[in-house]
Amino acid sequence: MIRNILLPTIFLLLTYGFWLSPDFKEISAGVAIFLFGMLALEEGFKAFTGGTLERLLRRTTNQLWKSISFGVVTTTLMQSSSLVSVITISFLSAELITLAAGIGIIFGANLGTTTGAWLVAGFGLKVKLSAYAMPMLVFGVTLIFQKSRSLKGVGYILAGMGFLFLGIHYMKEGFEAFKQTLDLAEYAIPGYAGLFIFALIGIMATVIMQSSHATLVLVLTALAAQQITYDNALALAIGSNVGTTITAILGAMSSNVQGKRLAGAHLIFNMTTGIIAIVIIQQLILLVDLLSNGLGIAADNYTLKLAIFHTLFNLLGIIIMVPFITRLVSFLERIIATPAAEIATPRYLYAASAEIPDAAIEAVRKETARLYNQAVDIITHGLSLQREILLSEQPLEEVVTESDTIKTQEIDHLYNKYIKAIYGAIIEFISHAQNSVDKEQVEEFSTLRQAGHNIVEAIKGIKHLQKNLSIYMASDNPHIRHEYNNIRIQIAHVLRELEILQNGADEAGTILSLDQLKMEISERDVISTGVLDSLIRKNHISAQMATSLMNDSAYCQNICRNLIHLGETLFAASDPDEKEAERSVALNEAEIKEVLNNYSEEKN
Amino acid sequence: MATNKLLEKLRVLLGAERRAQIAKYESIKQVLKKLKKKENALKGKLKNETGVKACKQLKKEMSVISAQRKKGMKILKELKELKELKKENNP
Numbered sequence: 001m002i003r004n005i006l007l008p009t010i011f012l013l014l015t016y017g018f019w020l021s022p023d024f025k026e027i028s029a030g031v032a033i034f035l036f037g038m039l040a041l042e043e044g045f046k047a048f049t050g051g052t053l054e055r056l057l058r059r060t061t062n063q064l065w066k067s068i069s070f071g072v073v074t075t076t077l078m079q080s081s082s083l084v085s086v087i088t089i090s091f092l093s094a095e096l097i098t099l100a101a102g103i104g105i106i107f108g109a110n111l112g113t114t115t116g117a118w119l120v121a122g123f124g125l126k127v128k129l130s131a132y133a134m135p136m137l138v139f140g141v142t143l144i145f146q147k148s149r150s151l152k153g154v155g156y157i158l159a160g161m162g163f164l165f166l167g168i169h170y171m172k173e174g175f176e177a178f179k180q181t182l183d184l185a186e187y188a189i190p191g192y193a194g195l196f197i198f199a200l201i202g203i204m205a206t207v208i209m210q211s212s213h214a215t216l217v218l219v220l221t222a223l224a225a226q227q228i229t230y231d232n233a234l235a236l237a238i239g240s241n242v243g244t245t246i247t248a249i250l251g252a253m254s255s256n257v258q259g260k261r262l263a264g265a266h267l268i269f270n271m272t273t274g275i276i277a278i279v280i281i282q283q284l285i286l287l288v289d290l291l292s293n294g295l296g297i298a299a300d301n302y303t304l305k306l307a308i309f310h311t312l313f314n315l316l317g318i319i320i321m322v323p324f325i326t327r328l329v330s331f332l333e334r335i336i337a338t339p340a341a342e343i344a345t346p347r348y349l350y351a352a353s354a355e356i357p358d359a360a361i362e363a364v365r366k367e368t369a370r371l372y373n374q375a376v377d378i379i380t381h382g383l384s385l386q387r388e389i390l391l392s393e394q395p396l397e398e399v400v401t402e403s404d405t406i407k408t409q410e411i412d413h414l415y416n417k418y419i420k421a422i423y424g425a426i427i428e429f430i431s432h433a434q435n436s437v438d439k440e441q442v443e444e445f446s447t448l449r450q451a452g453h454n455i456v457e458a459i460k461g462i463k464h465l466q467k468n469l470s471i472y473m474a475s476d477n478p479h480i481r482h483e484y485n486n487i488r489i490q491i492a493h494v495l496r497e498l499e500i501l502q503n504g505a506d507e508a509g510t511i512l513s514l515d516q517l518k519m520e521i522s523e524r525d526v527i528s529t530g531v532l533d534s535l536i537r538k539n540h541i542s543a544q545m546a547t548s549l550m551n552d553s554a555y556c557q558n559i560c561r562n563l564i565h566l567g568e569t570l571f572a573a574s575d576p577d578e579k580e581a582e583r584s585v586a587l588n589e590a591e592i593k594e595v596l597n598n599y600s601e602e603k604n
Numbered sequence: 605m606a607t608n609k610l611l612e613k614l615r616v617l618l619g620a621e622r623r624a625q626i627a628k629y630e631s632i633k634q635v636l637k638k639l640k641k642k643e644n645a646l647k648g649k650l651k652n653e654t655g656v657k658a659c660k661q662l663k664k665e666m667s668v669i670s671a672q673r674k675k676g677m678k679i680l681k682e683l684k685e686l687k688e689l690k691k692e693n694n695p
Contacts (some may be wrong), residue, residue, distance in 0.1 A: 512639065516668045581631035585639075585676040587668070595671045599664060 026170050034167025038251050040140075041160030042092045047153025057091065061101035064322065071108020081113035081212065082247035085266055086164060089251045089259040099329050102262045106248075107269060107321065108185065110241070110314045117216055117307035119235075133169060136162030195235040195278050198228075202239015215240035216310075220303050222355045230302050234281060238274045238308050245270050261332040273317030283312060335467045340486065344374065344418045346425040357441050360433035364448045367426055368455075369502075369570055374418040375455045376495055379559070382411055382462035383469070383488045390499040396489045401522055411463040419459060426452050447569045454566035461559035462491075479540040483526065483549055487556045490524055493517070494560045497584045501571040515587045521560045528551045621640045629683045643669045 018025040061067040075084045091097045097105075136158045143155025206215045206263045216230045216237065223233040245267045252263035277284060288309045290297070297304050321328070348366040380387045389399045430445045437445070465487070494517055501511065526532045532550060535541045541549065568586070572579045589597065643666060650662045 155608055512635070512669075512672055513642075515672060516665050519664065522652045575631075577627045577631040578634060580684055581628065581635045584679055585632065585635055586673050587671055587675065591671060591675070592668075 009335065026173055030167045030170030030173070032167070033163050033170060034250060036582070037160045037163025037165075037167055038086060038090065039160070040156050040163055041087065044153045044158075044160055045090050045096060047149055047156065053137070057101075061097050061104065063098070064104050064325065067097075067101045067104025068108035068111075068322075070104035071110075072112040073108075074105075075109040075112025076115045081109040082244055083161070083164060084109040085245075085262075086249040086251040089248060089255050089262050090160075092258040092262050093255040099258055099261055099265075099318045099332070100325055102258075103265045103325055103328060104270075106262065106266045107318050110269065110273070111311070111318060113212065113244070114307065114311040114314050118304075133162045133165035137166070158290045162184035192278075194229075194232055195281060198232045199239035199242070199274060199278060202241075203237040203243035203505060204239075205236075206240040206243025212240040212244040215243070220306065223302050223306065230305075231281070231285075233302065233306055234285070234309055235278065237275065237306060238313065241310075241314070242267075242270045242274045257336060257338050261329075261336045264332050264336055265328055267517065268332075269317060269321055272321065273313060276320065277313040284309060284316075288312060314489030343421050345417070346422050346429075349425055349429045357433070357437040360429070360437075361441060361444050364426060364430060364433070364445065365570070367422060367429075368448050368451050368566075371419060371422050371426070371452060371455050372566060372570060374422070375459055376499075378411065378414045378418065378459055379462050379491065379495065381414070382466050383491060385488070385492055387490070390496045391503075396492050396496070397485075399492070400485045400488045403512050411459065411466060415456075415459055415463075419456065423452050423456055424554050451566040451569040454562035458559045458562040458566075461555045461562070465552050465555045465559070470551050472545070472548065477541065477545070479535055480545050480549065483531075483535070483541075484552070486524065487552060490521065490556055491559055491563075493520070494563045498563060498567045498571065501567060505528065511572050511582050512586055514567055515592060517560070517564050518587070518589075518592050521557055521564075522592065522596060526550070625683060625686065629680065632676055632680050632683070636673060636680070639673050639676065643673070654669050 014028060017028070060070050071084060071088075074087075075081050085106055088097070088102050088109070092099065092102045140155045140157070140159025140162055140168070143151050146152055148157065200525075201598070202215060206212050219228070219233050219236045223230065228236070245263070248263040248266045252260045254405060288305050291308055291312070292299070294303050295308075297308075346367055347370060348363040350363070376390070377387055380390070384403055385399065386403070389396075392399075427449065430449055434442050434445045469484055469487070471479045475481055495518055497513065501513065523529070526549060532546060532553075535549075536543070536546050568583075573582055607611055646666050647668070650659060650666070651663060653659050
């Protein structure tokens, strides 16, 4: 219920916000573009998994000192710890590096980012990467269109970085109004209270501006203009160091659990470092003065002193935190636990029932029936039909024309979620259970196992079928649409008959009614009936369409046969004698062919 | 004594087989009854059906049921013959 109303509520709130404030719209667009950049970046790194990048990363991050150095060097080059942390999250999400290595890089990035303060304070330089966003996007997207996997990967990485910068740019633009109202002089407060308040302002300013560099520039300007005291400026620098983690937190929103853990580590490290720096600020100031004297920096050159302070407290943070990395990893693994996989698990298979043959057979039968029901959901979804239509009496021709837009379903995902684990458990259970059973029971197990296999094969068939189904159902050619609708009808018809059998809706219904379906399937084969040839001859469909139809018709036949086969097992009479009788009266392939021939002759 | 015991065992065994055959015979009879019922229902439907397509479909269904009944009757006949043969051998 909550899930159903959550998304519309968010949409409504956002729409209201957009209507209310254009700034909010810009900021939200910035966040969206940023997150999209993250996704593109991950996609790009995935292209290199198992290859050069993995080897390079493994070699450069296999030891803590190496991963820290990696962080320092890359952040110095890129001049953005936020970007490095976001990229590291992508590495982690793509499982290219371990969490410990990721934390090492983040620690290093914190030290590397202090070089920015040196550049700003020392040379008044600042590498402005956001200017490269547009060319990055253009080059990136051009490369994405290339055939080569690695070029595509590079394209995704470039486009991803471009989108990240663009996103940050829009966020900054949106917050411009806030920035202008931020007058630091109004808040000059002495003592520890001032330190905490200014650290908080630093955090806020960095969160708003999405850049610790921007905050630092603001601080240096204010300090030079003597709007704030040196102490307050230090607190602001500490705050900006904590606030910069927001970028990683945003980035982790679209990443997996490992990415979230890394963002957590980033936050913990920067927070701890910040708190320690505030607590021992007097000692740090003393140390900065000593170092400044040693380096020949003038006592009133507060900007360079601030840069020293920035580097010093980050270095201190690393020294303090490094011995606790292993503990930090286990702590994060505990508090940000891997979510319980939403995978369907067996309901009837218990080790105890495996010991009693009849109970074991019943358990497997029930579990297989459950598996079948899950599969029906997947198959109907795959055909873009509602499960309810299987129970209705509405002609299927009407049903398929009513819902002729094929929505592509993630069959693989649904298979992994609802089928794979249960099917695996059934196979395992049967292997254990059939150790102490008689010959007849072994046969029963084997038939049930085959039914499970039929289910899996039917789903596989739907997966293959779905691709062309979505293409040709949207085609302008009415002939191909008609044929693909026929495929949908055939499968839905089989499912409907099985539903009737399962629910016992027909009193006289036995698995023998499935023979009728077998005949219909043979009758509807587009190849043997000459339908395909006729369509080609009359130029109603292209050669490519014909090939697709031929293959998909075969998939359809296989799906139907598998469904019928499992129906014969699952919906047979419960009385063993009756079941045996039904099976002996059921027609085999040759007999069905004979009936079909006789019927055709009669018709002629 | 040993021969008698063996014969006794054989009699029991044949008895079990016989029981199984009787059960099979009865089950097939049941299945055939169901099929007959279904066939009659389809005949009734066919009488009232006016649509060409639906008629075709019903006829097809009936042809399958007819083939199944034929097969079932054949098995029933074989079982009956076997039963009578055994009766002759063990009066």
